[in-house]
Amino acid sequence: QKEVEQNSGPLSVPEGAIASLNCTYSDRGSQSFFWYRQYSGKSPELIMSIYSNGDKEDGRFTAQLNKASQYVSLLIRDSQPSDSATYLCAVNMGTGTASKLTFGTGTRLQVTL
Amino acid sequence: KAGVTQTPRYLIKTRGQQVTLSCSPISGHRSVSWYQQTPGQGLQFLFEYFSETQRNKGNFPGRFSGRQFSNSRSEMNVSTLELGDSALYLCASTAEGNGELFFGEGSRLTVL
Numbered sequence: 001q002k003e004v005e006q007n008s009g010p011l012s013v014p015e016g017a018i019a020s021l022n023c024t025y026s027d028r029g030s031q032s033f034f035w036y037r038q039y040s041g042k043s044p045e046l047i048m049s050i051y052s053n054g055d056k057e058d059g060r061f062t063a064q065l066n067k068a069s070q071y072v073s074l075l076i077r078d079s080q081p082s083d084s085a086t087y088l089c090a091v092n093m094g095t096g097t098a099s100k101l102t103f104g105t106g107t108r109l110q111v112t113l
Numbered sequence: 114k115a116g117v118t119q120t121p122r123y124l125i126k127t128r129g130q131q132v133t134l135s136c137s138p139i140s141g142h143r144s145v146s147w148y149q150q151t152p153g154q155g156l157q158f159l160f161e162y163f164s165e166t167q168r169n170k171g172n173f174p175g176r177f178s179g180r181q182f183s184n185s186r187s188e189m190n191v192s193t194l195e196l197g198d199s200a201l202y203l204c205a206s207t208a209e210g211n212g213e214l215f216f217g218e219g220s221r222l223t224v225l
Contacts (some may be wrong), residue, residue: 032211032212034212034213034214036214042218043203043216043217043218043219044156044203044214044216045216046213046214046215049212049213088155088156090156090212092212099144099146099161099168099169099205099207099211099212099214100146100158100161100169100171101156101158101212101214102158103148103155103156103157104155105155106155
């Protein structure tokens with residue numbers, strides 16, 4: 001069983017719609033959760049971090065965390081073609097240092113015109 | 114503020130050789146971690162250094178090693194290269210070792 005699971009996609013949404021990306025994790029002791037965006041041929045960049053249950057909003061992005069159900073999600077409102085990328089869910093599973101992240105394999109998002 | 118700098122960006126080696134990759138973190142960042150990215154396995158944690166000490170290590174063989182210098186610059190070394198070591202090697206830095214990582218552009222290693 002993979003420790004961090006994401007649907008590989010592609011997830012295709014029309015421009016202006018809401019994109020919903022989901023991630024589940026196996027370790028109940030996980031403390032911190034991150035969403036990274038990776039454009040093709042580029043390195044990952046952090047877009048959201050979330051540490052406690054509930055929602056966290058930053059511009060068009062909302063991260064949602066439910067530790068009881070062991071899932072974290074990312075909503076992208078008013079999706080733009082520039083949002084087309086692979087979104088990586090990353091979890092610090094409470095072992096080792098906080099920089100030791102376990103990544104999902106990513107969900108590829110395509111925003112269509 | 115300059116970002117994370119990795120060198121070289123691309124390199125080609127043959128099986129059995131060794132390789133050294135370099136990473137300069139963002140100024141002021143003391144934590145440097147290394148990840149391997151492959152199409153099949155995704156991003157996998159190699160190790161993390163903080164103030165010249167290895168704080169954690171992933172599940173990679175001993176052929177993979179690293180170090181950090183007093184100026185926080187880090188190097189990783191892979192000895193006795195195998196075909197399966199072909200990957201993008203990403204270095205990331207953070208100020209206090211939390212998971213909010215800033216990645217470099219990576220070093221793409223091809224082993225022939």
